[in-house]
Amino acid sequence: MRTEFQTIEYLKSTFDLSRVGDDCAVLHKDADTDLVITADMLVENVDFRLDWANAKQIGHKSLAVSLSDIAAMGAVPKWAMLSIAVPERLWDTGFLDDLYYGWHVLARQFGVELVGGDISSSPDLLVIDSIAGGETPNGKAILRSGAKAGDAIYVSGALGGAAGGLALLEERRGDTAPDSELVKRQLQPHPQIELAKTLIQQGLVTSMIDISDGLSSDLRHICRASSVGARIDADQVPIYPGLVTTFGSNRSVDMALNGGEDFELLFTAASGFVADEEFGITKIGEISKNNGSIVIFKDGKPSELDPGGFRHF
Amino acid sequence: MRTEFQTIEYLKSTFDLSRVGDDCAVLHKDADTDLVITADMLVENVDFRLDWANAKQIGHKSLAVSLSDIAAMGAVPKWAMLSIAVPERLWDTGFLDDLYYGWHVLARQFGVELVGGDISSSPDLLVIDSIAGGETPNGKAILRSGAKAGDAIYVSGALGGAAGGLALLEERRGDTAPDSELVKRQLQPHPQIELAKTLIQQGLVTSMIDISDGLSSDLRHICRASSVGARIDADQVPIYPGLVTTFGSNRSVDMALNGGEDFELLFTAASGFVADEEFGITKIGEISKNNGSIVIFKDGKPSELDPGGFRHF
Numbered sequence: 001m002r003t004e005f006q007t008i009e010y011l012k013s014t015f016d017l018s019r020v021g022d023d024c025a026v027l028h029k030d031a032d033t034d035l036v037i038t039a040d041m042l043v044e045n046v047d048f049r050l051d052w053a054n055a056k057q058i059g060h061k062s063l064a065v066s067l068s069d070i071a072a073m074g075a076v077p078k079w080a081m082l083s084i085a086v087p088e089r090l091w092d093t094g095f096l097d098d099l100y101y102g103w104h105v106l107a108r109q110f111g112v113e114l115v116g117g118d119i120s121s122s123p124d125l126l127v128i129d130s131i132a133g134g135e136t137p138n139g140k141a142i143l144r145s146g147a148k149a150g151d152a153i154y155v156s157g158a159l160g161g162a163a164g165g166l167a168l169l170e171e172r173r174g175d176t177a178p179d180s181e182l183v184k185r186q187l188q189p190h191p192q193i194e195l196a197k198t199l200i201q202q203g204l205v206t207s208m209i210d211i212s213d214g215l216s217s218d219l220r221h222i223c224r225a226s227s228v229g230a231r232i233d234a235d236q237v238p239i240y241p242g243l244v245t246t247f248g249s250n251r252s253v254d255m256a257l258n259g260g261e262d263f264e265l266l267f268t269a270a271s272g273f274v275a276d277e278e279f280g281i282t283k284i285g286e287i288s289k290n291n292g293s294i295v296i297f298k299d300g301k302p303s304e305l306d307p308g309g310f311r312h313f
Numbered sequence: 314m315r316t317e318f319q320t321i322e323y324l325k326s327t328f329d330l331s332r333v334g335d336d337c338a339v340l341h342k343d344a345d346t347d348l349v350i351t352a353d354m355l356v357e358n359v360d361f362r363l364d365w366a367n368a369k370q371i372g373h374k375s376l377a378v379s380l381s382d383i384a385a386m387g388a389v390p391k392w393a394m395l396s397i398a399v400p401e402r403l404w405d406t407g408f409l410d411d412l413y414y415g416w417h418v419l420a421r422q423f424g425v426e427l428v429g430g431d432i433s434s435s436p437d438l439l440v441i442d443s444i445a446g447g448e449t450p451n452g453k454a455i456l457r458s459g460a461k462a463g464d465a466i467y468v469s470g471a472l473g474g475a476a477g478g479l480a481l482l483e484e485r486r487g488d489t490a491p492d493s494e495l496v497k498r499q500l501q502p503h504p505q506i507e508l509a510k511t512l513i514q515q516g517l518v519t520s521m522i523d524i525s526d527g528l529s530s531d532l533r534h535i536c537r538a539s540s541v542g543a544r545i546d547a548d549q550v551p552i553y554p555g556l557v558t559t560f561g562s563n564r565s566v567d568m569a570l571n572g573g574e575d576f577e578l579l580f581t582a583a584s585g586f587v588a589d590e591e592f593g594i595t596k597i598g599e600i601s602k603n604n605g606s607i608v609i610f611k612d613g614k615p616s617e618l619d620p621g622g623f624r625h626f
Contacts, residue, residue: 015417091314
């Protein structure tokens with residue numbers, strides 16, 4: 001079966017789509033500025049479940065995933081559109097108002113204006129397409145394709161929390177209250193807009209992606225786009241607080257390496273990059289010349305890191 | 314039950330959304346140019362059916378509806394994104410390749426570049442969100458809100474054809490072959506990009522909308538946005554060729570007034586506007602001062618024109 005990645009590669013080559021394949025497309029805006037744009041489709045029972053998340057959380061997450069793509073380009077978000085296909089069972093329940101409210105609260109934090117979209121009826125499931133536009137100085141968007149051998153690899157924050165929250169929801173284990181930190185991490189991710197802005201100020205970030213599919217998959221996206229390889233140290237990968245207590249060490253490492261939707265930043269930087277402690281970022285490895293080879297060291301022993309991919313519900 | 318229109322009005326006032334409500338949102342691009350953007354969501358069994366339209370036609374129509382919105386602003390389309398939620402039954406069938414192919418053939422006609430989007434899995438139905446961006450000179454986008462009392466009201470082409478095609482498909486009547494003119498009108502609409510460009514050259518078009526919901530509804534959108542009324546002459550409304558032969562006179566007039574998805578242009582123009590025959594446009598009435606009142610004259614007798622609305626399948 002053809003994967004989504006293979007499908008996109010096929011379409012790119014068939015229709016000569018040079019701008020497709022990064023977190024956002026980069027378009028010329030004016031003499032000083034580029035426009036970056038992204039679209040993310042969220043489907044009920046694939047990307048969210050109504051018995052796990054309320055309308056406000058779904059609204060929040062719809063925008064958060066797109067703002068995270070904007071952050072991954074090192075851009076500042078400006079406007080957004082929201083297309084929604086609404087099943088009849090939700091139409092007159094106030095659900096839509098709450099969804100827009102959750103969307104709006106996050107939008108206001110970042111000065112993002114809702115400029116359009118569409119509302120359609122759906123025979124069955126709720127489907128949301130979240131579109132966002134942002135700006136960078138000309139030619140300054142951080143692409144996946146800029147990593148060079150010798151660059152250090154960093155991640156922001158800590159990983160595996162969203163996967164842990166998902167597991168709690170799936171397994172209806174223990175503390176699955178909406179205010180549980182892990183569950184909140186899954187349902188209400190925070191896009192790293194401010195951090196991205198800070199990180200790129202030194203001019204040494206060479207590539208960046210947001211961790212939506214999982215570290216192992218997203219690092220592979222960078223390596224593919226940059227025609228490089230990578231070596232990472234499992235012991236250095238920051239694990240989300242409380243994850244080990246709940247899931248044990250092995251499963252927590254797996255969640256941190258392969259769990260999706262942490263919406264942290266994974267980036268590479270040229271030598272000289274100063275990782276101030278206040279950034280909350282961690283060096284986890286180094287880019288190598290070995291195109292396509294991602295080696296992970298565990299207890300000093302190397303093995304190939306296979307992409308865990310994003311695990312849907 | 315709250316309508317889509319009421320929902321959008323509620324959201325506009327609650328969240329102070331000044332740019333929402335026209336065919337496209339208008340954003341500042343640079344010193345000379347505005348960016349116009351639009352998103353249209355198409356849902357299987359609401360906006361299209363797989364037993365009526367093939368993948369190429371669905372791809373074509375997805376883009377056509379968005380380009381029609383761009384045309385309605387008097388803008389030139391530039392780029393587009395396509396988000397698709399694909400059910401498993403269609404994933405490995407070549408359906409997606411054909412859909413993109415149909416999309417691409419239309420895009421190439423207008424020099425539109427696919428710059429991004431999303432591919433997601435769907436548990437059930439095919440859902441498409443079509444996003445398009447275009448450009449106009451600064452401040453020159455034609456809004457719904459510019460109609461003035463005394464302006465003439467025009468439509469391009471002829472109306473009711475798409476509704477006729479839909480009826481043929483629904484009723485499986487007579488000539489429902491995909492190459493039937495009426496069915497083609499429903500399944501493969503042509504966005505009036507070139508015509509819009511020509512029409513606005515005289516600088517006298519005061520408001521414009523594309524006919525997606527139906528003449529009666531779309532004229533109401535213009536009147537509401539412009540705080541005016543309208544008088545139209547039913548005998549002047551151009552009826553799609555062949556419609557009367559198939560459906561009789563009364564039903565054809567109903568289709569022309571209330572049928573959706575013709576994707577022709579409905580616009581108003583100030584006095585002095587010259588409607589060259591080659592434009593293929595027809596004057597159907599005049600804007601009045603009577604805010605919200607749309608009067609239709611049939612055989613010389615006036616009556617209020619109620620919005621027929623877009624009739625989904």
